[in-house]
Amino acid sequence: MSIKQVLDSLNLERIRGFLTSLYHGAGAGRKPYPPVSMLKAQLLKHLLRVPSDRRLALLLKRNRKKAKACGFKLKTPSHGLFTQFRHRLSKDGYERVFSMLLKQLVEDKVVKGEVVAVDGTAVKAYSQRDLKNKRGKSDPEARVGRARRGFLLGYKVHTACCTSSELPLAFTVAPCNMNEKRFIKPLLEKLMGHGVCFETVLADAQYDSAKVRETVKEYGAEPVIPYRKSSKLRAA
Structure with missing residues (x-):
């Protein structure tokens, strides 16, 4: 499937009003680029793993096909306008857009989410460690925690994904040193809020x-979690 087909397949009409509300009403200033096109450009940025807004602006300026796929006609936004859009949308706005699109997929039965897999992925912070070697120097919220290969300064993205569609259904971000078990309940709460009727939780x-398994059962689902070699529950 081409990038254009992916972007065209998204029905963004439901969130057009929300995106438009991020901008002020008609005034003397220049008319903004269509908010839906700005969002599509950000999705394109992630799909193609474009590292920055500056690179994104350059890509769309040079590639008319990709610019048209986002909905830009003659001119394309500067990198500064893309950065402004991200700031307007903010973290809460991104989560709201994610929730609205997910509910649409659930209602259209594109995503069922009967079986979900929960996991945490470490993400490195762009910062040096402080003198105590516990947190970030320029990013004080980042923490040193265990990753797959040793220890890492950064965060963990905790996700619950649909095993059939492989789409993320819920997520949360936390410092790298926080235990994964703490995020089972918040993720399941988000799944319920999105209208996902999960029956099995894999991890x-x-x-x-025992607490994690009990939490999953409280939501009427079956936990499928292997025991650690040193687990007391396994010995029992």
Whole structure:
């Protein structure tokens, strides 16, 4: 499937009003670029793993086909306008857009989410460690925590994904040193809020605990979590 087909397949009419509300009403200033096109450009940025807004602006300026796929006609936005759009949308706005699109997919039965897999992925922070070697120097919210290969300064993205469609259904971001088990309940709460009727929850041995299994069962789902070699529950 081409990039244009992916972007065209998204029905963004439901969120057009929300995106438009991020801008002030008609005034003396220049008319803004269509907010839906700005959002599509940000989606394109992630799909193609474009590292910055500056690179995104350059890509769309040079590639008319990709610019047209986003909905830009003659001119394309500068990198500064893309940065402004991200700031307007903010973290809460991104989560709201994600929630609205997900509910649409659930209603259209594109995503069922009967079986979900929960996991945490470490993301490196763009910062040096402080003198105590515990947090970021320029990013004080980042923490040193265990990753797959040793220790890492950064964050963990905790996600719940649909195993059939492989689409993320809920997510949260936290410092890298926080235990994955703490995020089972918040993720399941978000799934319920999105209207996802999950029946089975898969997770690796990092989530092995009686409390996690009880939490999953409280939501009427079956936990499928392997026991660690040192687990007391396994011995029982």
